[in-house]
Amino acid sequence: MNLITRALSAVGLERRSTANPNDMWGPYQALRNGPVNDQTVQGVSAAYACVQAVSEAVATIPLVVYRRNGLDREAVEDHPLHHAMNMQANPEQSALEAKEFVQASVMLRGNGYARLEFGSNGQLRHWWPWDVDRVRPMRLANGGIAYDYTDRDGSVKRYSHDEVLHIRHRLGPDGVLGISPVEACRASMQLAITEQEHGEDTYRNGAKLLGVLQVPGKLQPNQKQDIKEGWQTNRSGQTPILEHGAEYKPLSMSLADAQWLEARKFSVEEIARIFRVPPSVVGHLVDSNYSTSSELYRQWVSMGLRRPLMSWEQAITAKCLTTLGRKTYTLEMDYENLLRGSSTERAEFYESAIGAGWMDAAEVRRKEYLPPKAEAQNAPV
Numbered sequence: 001m002n003l004i005t006r007a008l009s010a011v012g013l014e015r016r017s018t019a020n021p022n023d024m025w026g027p028y029q030a031l032r033n034g035p036v037n038d039q040t041v042q043g044v045s046a047a048y049a050c051v052q053a054v055s056e057a058v059a060t061i062p063l064v065v066y067r068r069n070g071l072d073r074e075a076v077e078d079h080p081l082h083h084a085m086n087m088q089a090n091p092e093q094s095a096l097e098a099k100e101f102v103q104a105s106v107m108l109r110g111n112g113y114a115r116l117e118f119g120s121n122g123q124l125r126h127w128w129p130w131d132v133d134r135v136r137p138m139r140l141a142n143g144g145i146a147y148d149y150t151d152r153d154g155s156v157k158r159y160s161h162d163e164v165l166h167i168r169h170r171l172g173p174d175g176v177l178g179i180s181p182v183e184a185c186r187a188s189m190q191l192a193i194t195e196q197e198h199g200e201d202t203y204r205n206g207a208k209l210l211g212v213l214q215v216p217g218k219l220q221p222n223q224k225q226d227i228k229e230g231w232q233t234n235r236s237g238q239t240p241i242l243e244h245g246a247e248y249k250p251l252s253m254s255l256a257d258a259q260w261l262e263a264r265k266f267s268v269e270e271i272a273r274i275f276r277v278p279p280s281v282v283g284h285l286v287d288s289n290y291s292t293s294s295e296l297y298r299q300w301v302s303m304g305l306r307r308p309l310m311s312w313e314q315a316i317t318a319k320c321l322t323t324l325g326r327k328t329y330t331l332e333m334d335y336e337n338l339l340r341g342s343s344t345e346r347a348e349f350y351e352s353a354i355g356a357g358w359m360d361a362a363e364v365r366r367k368e369y370l371p372p373k374a375e376a377q378n379a380p381v
Contacts, residue, residue: 036186036189036193038108041193042108043196044192044193044196044267046192046268046271046282047192047275049277049283050107050271050272050277051104051107051108051275054103054107054275054304054305055100055103055107056100057305057335058103058305058308058312059095061334062086063081063085063312063316063334064082064331064333064334065077065079065081065329065330066329066332067328067329068327068329073330076329079329080119080123081123081321084126089114089126089128090117090127090128098114098127098128098129102129102165102167103167103308105132106167106168106169106178107169107275108180108181108182110172110178110180111166111168111169111177111178111180112132112166112167112168113129113135113147113166114128114129114130114165115130115159115163116162116319116320124320127165134149135149136149137176138176139175139176146158146160146161147159147161147163164319165316165319166315167315168311181274181275188270189271191267191270192267195264195267214247214248215246216245265284265286268284269284276300277304278296278297278299278300280292280293280296280297281296298339301338301339309333309335310333313331313333361373
C-alpha cells in the first residue's frame with residue numbers, strides 16, 4: 001500500500017480498482033463527489049435500516065448444534081459452540097453483540113472477521129470480532145491465506161487461516177476478499193447521499209428558495225448593506241423588509257418541482273434492493289398492505305436471509321469443528337421462529353399435522369416451548 005493510498009484510506013477515500021484502465025482518475029472517484037463509505041452510507045436512514053434489519057436477524061437467530069444418530073439427530077446444548085455462539089462470545093461481548101457487529105461489517109464492507117480462541121482440548125472458547133480496517137488478508141506463496149492484524153499499539157501480528165472466522169458478502173475474483181455492496185453500487189449510494197444533503201441544505205436555509213434580489217439602477221455601498229440587513233431578518237423567521245425597490249426573483253425549483261420527495265422514495269427502494277431487504281421491513285410502506293407485507297417478509301426470511309445464514313453455518317463448521325467433529329455434529333441456524341404465524345395459524349397447522357399422523361401432541365408442546373402434560377399437571381400452582 002503506497003503513501004497516497006494510505007492517506008486516502010485514512011479519510012475514507014480509499015483507492016479502488018476501476019473498470020476502465022484508461023481512466024487514470026477512476027480510482028479516485030470519491031475526490032469528485034465526496035466519500036462513499038460505510039460511515040457516510042449509514043447516514044442514509046434506508047441503508048442503516050437495511051443493515052440493521054439483516055444484522056439483528058442474524059444475531060438473534062440461534063445456532064443449533066445437532067448430534068447425528070444414524071438417520072436421526074438430536075440437539076445438544078452442552079457443546080462449547082452452543083455457549084460461544086448463542087450466549088457469550090467472549091468475556092466482554094455477548095454472542096448477539098458479536099454476531100451483529102460482524103454481520104454489519106459484512107454488509108457494509110463485504111467482509112467480517114473474528115479471531116478464534118481455542119482451548120487445550122481443541123474446542124472453541126471465545127471469539128473476538130475484529131475491526132475491518134485493522135485486518136489485511138493475503139495470499140501466501142504456498143497458496144494458503146493468512147491475516148495480518150494491527151493492534152491498537154501499532155504492532156502487527158499474523159494469524160493463520162484456521163485462527164480467523166472470515167464471513168464474506170460474496171467472494172471476489174481474488175478468491176480471498178468479499179465484494180462490498182457499498183462499493184459495487186457506489187453510484188446509487190452517492191445519489192441517495194446527495195439527495196439527503198440537498199434536503200438538509202434546503203431546510204437549513206429555512207426551506208426557502210435560492211434566488212436574487214433585483215433592484216433598478218446601481219446601488220451605493222450603504223444601500224447594499226441596508227438590503228442585506230433587511231433580508232437577514234428572514235433567518236429568524238421574521239418578514240424581511242426590502243428597500244430601494246428591491247424585488248426577490250427565485251432561481252431554483254422547489255423540492256416538489258424537482259420531485260425530490262419522489263426521488264427520495266425511489267432511493268429507499270433502490271437501497272432496499274441492493275441489500276435484498278423488502279421496503280416494508282425497513283418501514284417503507286408505500287403501496288403496501290398487510291397481505292403483501294406479510295408475504296414479502298416470509299420471502300425475505302426464506303430467500304434473502306438464507307444466504308447470510310448459510311455463510312455463518314458453513315464458516316463455523318469449517319473453522320470451529322474438527323474433522324472428527326464434522327462427522328459427529330452438524331450446525332444449523334434455526335430461523336423457524338421468524339416464520340411463526342399467529343396463534344390461529346399455528347393451531348390450524350398443528351391440528352392438520354396431528355390429524356395426518358406425522359406429529360403428536362407431545363411434539364406440538366415441545367415446539368410451543370410447553371412442558372410435557374405430566375409435568376404440567378404436577379407443577380405447583
